[in-house]
Amino acid sequence: MRPDLRIAVVGLGAIGTKVVEALDRGIDGLVLTAVSVQNPEKHRGRLASLARPPAMLPIAALVDVADIVIECAPSHLVRSIVAPFVRAGKTAVVLSAGALLDHDDLIELAKQHGGQIVVPTGALIGLDAVTAAAVGTIHSVRMITRKPPGGLAGAPYIVANNIGIEGLTEPLRIFDGSAREAARGFPANVNVAAALSLAGIGPDRTTIEIWADPTVTRNMHRIEVDSDSARFSMSIENIPSENPKTGLITALSVIACLRKLRASLRVGT
Structure with missing residues (x-):
C-alpha cells in the first residue's frame, strides 16, 4: 500500500473552496493537510466545519507538510507557491498558467530538482x-x-x-x-x-x-x-x-486531475 499523498491548497475562492470540499469528502490516495489564505479569520469557520479540518499555514510552511500544492491564488503569488515545491522535488498544480509565461525559469527549476508543474485542462477542451x-x-x-x-x-x-x-x-x-x-x-x-x-x-x-x-x-x-x-x-x-x-468547470477540472493521480484507470493523455 502506498502512503496517501498530502495535499495543500492556496486560496479559498470559487475554485479553492470546491477543491477543498472534494478532498474533504474523499479522493482515493489523497489527504488534505493544509491550506493557506490571505485572511485566515474569514475562512476559519468554514474550515472548522469540515470532517477533517486542515492546518492553516503561511505559504512558506506548506512544503514541509505536503507533497503537492494546488495554486488557486492571485497570479502574483505563483512564484512563492511553486518554487519551494519544485525545488524540493515535489509537485505544484498551477491554475494561474499565465504567470508561468513570465516565470518560465520555474520550469527549469523543476527539471533540475525532479519536481513537476501540472497545468490542469481548466476551462478548455481539447x-x-x-x-x-x-x-x-x-x-x-x-x-x-x-x-x-x-x-x-x-x-x-x-x-x-x-x-x-x-x-x-x-x-x-x-x-x-x-x-x-x-x-x-x-x-x-x-x-x-x-x-x-x-x-x-x-x-x-x-x-x-x-x-x-x-x-x-x-x-x-x-x-x-x-x-x-x-x-x-x-x-x-x-x-x-x-x-x-x-468558469465552474475549472474547479471540476482540478478535482478530475487529482482523481487521476492514484486512479486504477486514466483516460486521456
Whole structure:
C-alpha cells in the first residue's frame, strides 16, 4: 500500500473552496493537510466545519507538510507557491498558467530538482489533441474568447487603454494579439490561452482575440488548430462560477486531475 499523498491548497475562492470540499469528502490516495489564505479569520469557520479540518499555514510552511500544492491564488503569488515545491522535488498544480509565461525559469527549476508543474485542462477542451499535434508540427493556433463585460472588468489592459465596457449594447473586440500579451493584459481572465500555448506552439505564436460581449451569459472559447496531423476546432461555453472571471468547470477540472493521480484507470493523455 502506498502512503496517501498530502495535499495543500492556496486560496479559498470559487475554485479553492470546491477543491477543498472534494478532498474533504474523499479522493482515493489523497489527504488534505493544509491550506493557506490571505485572511485566515474569514475562512476559519468554514474550515472548522469540515470532517477533517486542515492546518492553516503561511505559504512558506506548506512544503514541509505536503507533497503537492494546488495554486488557486492571485497570479502574483505563483512564484512563492511553486518554487519551494519544485525545488524540493515535489509537485505544484498551477491554475494561474499565465504567470508561468513570465516565470518560465520555474520550469527549469523543476527539471533540475525532479519536481513537476501540472497545468490542469481548466476551462478548455481539447488540450490532449493540441499536445498530441505538437509531437508533430503545428502550423497555427488561434483562440477567440467572448465574455460578458462584467467578467473582464478591471483587467490591466482595459484600464491602461481606457476601454469602456460598461453599458455595451453590442459585442466589442478589445484585444487581438499573442497569448503572452493577453496573459499580461488579462491575468485573471485568459489563463486558458496560456495553457493552450504551453500545450502547443508557445505563447508568442499562439494568437487570441478577446471580445466583451453583452449578448452572452457564459464564458465562450473557440480554438482553431492547423497541424500536419490534423486540422480541428473546438468550442466551449463555460457557466461562470461565483467569480464571473472563472468558469465552474475549472474547479471540476482540478478535482478530475487529482482523481487521476492514484486512479486504477486514466483516460486521456
